[in-house]
Amino acid sequence: MSTETPSGTVRLTVAQAVVRFLSSQFSERDGIRRQFFGGVLGIFGHGNVAGVGQALLEAELEADAGDGWKAPAQVPYTTGRNEQAMVHTAVGYARQKDRLQAMAVTASIGPGSTNMLTGAALATVNRIPVLLLASDVFATRAASPVLQELEADTGYDVSVNDAFRPLSRFFDRVWRPEQLPAALLGAMRVLTDPAQTGAATLCLPQDVQAEAFDWPAELFRERTWRIARPVPEKALVQEVADLVRSAKTPLVVAGGGVTYSEADDALRTFVEATGIPVGQTQAGKGTLPYDHPLCLGAIGSTGTTAANEIAAEADLVIGVGTRYSDFTTASRTAFQNPGVRFVNVNVAALDAVKHAGLPVLADAREALEALTTALAGFSTPDAYRERAARLNREWDAVVESYYRSGLGEREGVLAQAEVLGAVDEVADARDVVVCAAGSLPGDLHCMWRTRERKGYHVEYGYSCMGYEIPGGIGVRMAAPDRDVFITVGDGSYLMMPTELVTAVQEHVKVVVVLLQNHGFASIGALSESRGSQRYGTRYRYRDEEGHLAGEKLPVDLAANAESLGVRVLRAHTREELVAALRDAKASPESTLVHVETDLHSEAPDGGAWWDVPVSQVSHLGSTQSARVEYERQKARQRPLL
Numbered sequence: 266m267s268t269e270t271p272s273g274t275v276r277l278t279v280a281q282a283v284v285r286f287l288s289s290q291f292s293e294r295d296g297i298r299r300q301f302f303g304g305v306l307g308i309f310g311h312g313n314v315a316g317v318g319q320a321l322l323e324a325e326l327e328a329d330a331g332d333g334w335k336a337p338a339q340v341p342y343t344t345g346r347n348e349q350a351m352v353h354t355a356v357g358y359a360r361q362k363d364r365l366q367a368m369a370v371t372a373s374i375g376p377g378s379t380n381m382l383t384g385a386a387l388a389t390v391n392r393i394p395v396l397l398l399a400s401d402v403f404a405t406r407a408a409s410p411v412l413q414e415l416e417a418d419t420g421y422d423v424s425v426n427d428a429f430r431p432l433s434r435f436f437d438r439v440w441r442p443e444q445l446p447a448a449l450l451g452a453m454r455v456l457t458d459p460a461q462t463g464a465a466t467l468c469l470p471q472d473v474q475a476e477a478f479d480w481p482a483e484l485f486r487e488r489t490w491r492i493a494r495p496v497p498e499k500a501l502v503q504e505v506a507d508l509v510r511s512a513k514t515p516l517v518v519a520g521g522g523v524t525y526s527e528a529d530d531a532l533r534t535f536v537e538a539t540g541i542p543v544g545q546t547q548a549g550k551g552t553l554p555y556d557h558p559l560c561l562g563a564i565g566s567t568g569t570t571a572a573n574e575i576a577a578e579a580d581l582v583i584g585v586g587t588r589y590s591d592f593t594t595a596s597r598t599a600f601q602n603p604g605v606r607f608v609n610v611n612v613a614a615l616d617a618v619k620h621a622g623l624p625v626l627a628d629a630r631e632a633l634e635a636l637t638t639a640l641a642g643f644s645t646p647d648a649y650r651e652r653a654a655r656l657n658r659e660w661d662a663v664v665e666s667y668y669r670s671g672l673g674e675r676e677g678v679l680a681q682a683e684v685l686g687a688v689d690e691v692a693d694a695r696d697v698v699v700c701a702a703g704s705l706p707g708d709l710h711c712m713w714r715t716r717e718r719k720g721y722h723v724e725y726g727y728s729c730m731g732y733e734i735p736g737g738i739g740v741r742m743a744a745p746d747r748d749v750f751i752t753v754g755d756g757s758y759l760m761m762p763t764e765l766v767t768a769v770q771e772h773v774k775v776v777v778v779l780l781q782n783h784g785f786a787s788i789g790a791l792s793e794s795r796g797s798q799r800y801g802t803r804y805r806y807r808d809e810e811g812h813l814a815g816e817k818l819p820v821d822l823a824a825n826a827e828s829l830g831v832r833v834l835r836a837h838t839r840e841e842l843v844a845a846l847r848d849a850k851a852s853p854e855s856t857l858v859h860v861e862t863d864l865h866s867e868a869p870d871g872g873a874w875w876d877v878p879v880s881q882v883s884h885l886g887s888t889q890s891a892r893v894e895y896e897r898q899k900a901r902q903r904p905l906l
């Protein structure tokens with residue numbers, strides 16, 4: 266325990282100082298102040314057990330005794346199972362909290378820390394704040410090389426943690442205690458900046474973590490970080506308004522920035538006033554409910570015919586909070602109007618200048634409100650609104666036909682869309698569906714009926730297999746009053762079932778819907794369409810000719826989940842599935858619902874393309890014909906748009 270000295274300093278170790286600092290950080294937006302760090306996740310090894318581990322223990326015990334650090338509230342600590350997964354949980358949490366709150370992750374040196382690299386990339390790509398406390402080798406080098414140390418003969422100050430540099434929006438290594446205050450403030454600056462946010466990595470050498478220092482008490486005073494809402498320039502708003510007034514077929518592309526800015530209501534007001542329909546990216550889905558007459562749903566490669574039809578004709582695209590990934594632009598084939606222009610509302614300059622658009626560097630809500638005012642009295646013609654509403658209804662009829670195809674009954678194994686239909690039937694409007702990789706994200710993007718904001722959580726910036734379960738746990742930790750349906754394929758499940766143990770330990774209730782189709786439906790279909798004959802995409806024994814095309818493997822993923830302590834229900838028919846989902850929803854504990862699905866089940870076609878190159882030369886007929894089709898599609902690409 267430590268107390269402030271008359272000289273205004275506090276004697277603590279570096280790790281104790283880090284833990285105390287974390288508990289004193291707040292964020293504020295729209296007058297609401299929140300504790301910034303909602304938790305610390307960790308796995309201990311010799312790199313952090315006696316440093317950060319000791320500090321967390323001391324903090325927990327002092328908080329219990331009530332004589333702690335006069336901190337507003339203790340930051341709770343949770344043990345995870347895999348460092349990459351812990352970063353996913355932190356990302357799920359921060360995303361569900363609209364980036365207003367986040368988590369820190371502590372890992373041991375060497376593999377403990379490098380296991381977080383994929384998580385760091387995922388956080389930075391998706392622009393979600395996470396604080397990574399990567400332990401590092403001795404600063405004093407007293408006993409070098411220590412266990413798990415990389416010895417670089419090009420320089421002794423290199424460690425494996427340098428691999429975090431390109432993946433982090435802020436990176437620092439605290440070689441000496443004196444460097445810590447600036448490093449902590451630097452990390453907070455990035456974590457709370459909507460345009461800069463992503464992974465902030467602080468490398469803490471294992472000896473430095475345990476070193477004591479006299480810190481200025483000021484370091485631990487409560488600090489409130491305002492999450493900025495930059496306002497658009499007036500003249501720019503006028504320019505955009507003029508563009509909108511002269512447009513015939515304007516379209517809004519709503520991205521994640523709309524959600525993070527809590528601009529959903531502002532978007533609705535803007536589109537209802539102006540009659541401009543909306544296409545949604547993966548991160549932007551849910552910004553308008555699926556059945557809003559101006560909601561065209563998913564746009565791009567995994568989009569709806571509704572959004573893609575309007576996109577092809579649009580003469581003005583107003584991108585709000587989108588980074589225009591290849592899935593959104595259908596690899597730059599979605600926007601075919603020769604005169605199409607872009608207006609890009611974004612807090613990040615990087616995105617605002619894309620597609621030679623008019624950059625509006627501003628917060629989504631501020632910009633949409635300013636535009637609504639500037640466009641007072643303007644509306645697209647009734648016929649345009651009616652067309653959007655019709656396209657919306659037509660697509661929903663397509664969704665219904667897939668949700669209720671009856672294929673399961675006819676074929677003996679459920680189609681994936683039927684499983685989504687069953688989840689749709691059981692889930693409440695406020696529940697959250699979670700996914701990340703495989704064929705599910707595309708199916709969810711175009712089919713899921715999102716009813717309320719934050720009801721759709723598909724990690725599609727990095728589309729990382731294995732994100733689903735830990736990410737979904739983070740979502741539930743952020744929103745304990747909403748049921749979380751994690752939909753996960755067998756491939757993704759096998760990558761990272763580990764955190765089911767954490768869900769059990771912490772009584773974090775999630776419903777996992779595990780779709781076992783014995784391989785990769787997604788990459789299998791992609792492989793086939795690109796002439797590679799589904800090679801290596803099935804979970805099979807080798808056949809007599811030595812190919813992986815023999816009998817199905819005898820894996821029982823339901824039994825696997827059961828062995829981790831989670832309740833498991835097995836469903837075979839639609840009725841059983843609905844019953845199992847209802848049971849899981851009613852239960853206070855986590856449940857995994859296991860269902861076999863058809864590897865070849867189809868999703869509705871939104872008519873858009875995705876650029877995945879096909880071999881230019883090949884002896885295979887399948888590849889040659891795929892190449893012909895590839896070149897035909899490639900010709901539609903507008904790379905300089």
Ligand SMILES: Cc1ncc(C[n+]2csc(CCOP(=O)(O)OP(=O)(O)O)c2C)c(N)n1
Nearest residue numbers: 702703704730754755756757784785786787
């Ligand atoms: C970590 C990681 N490795 C590889 C990929 C490439 N990939 C995308 S989807 C997929 C297969 C997913 O299989 P599964 O979870 O069973 O879903 P399904 O395709 O069967 O729907 C692969 C290998 C990825 N997205 N992430």
Ligand SMILES: [Mg+2]
Nearest residue numbers: 754755756784
């Ligand atoms: Mg699969």
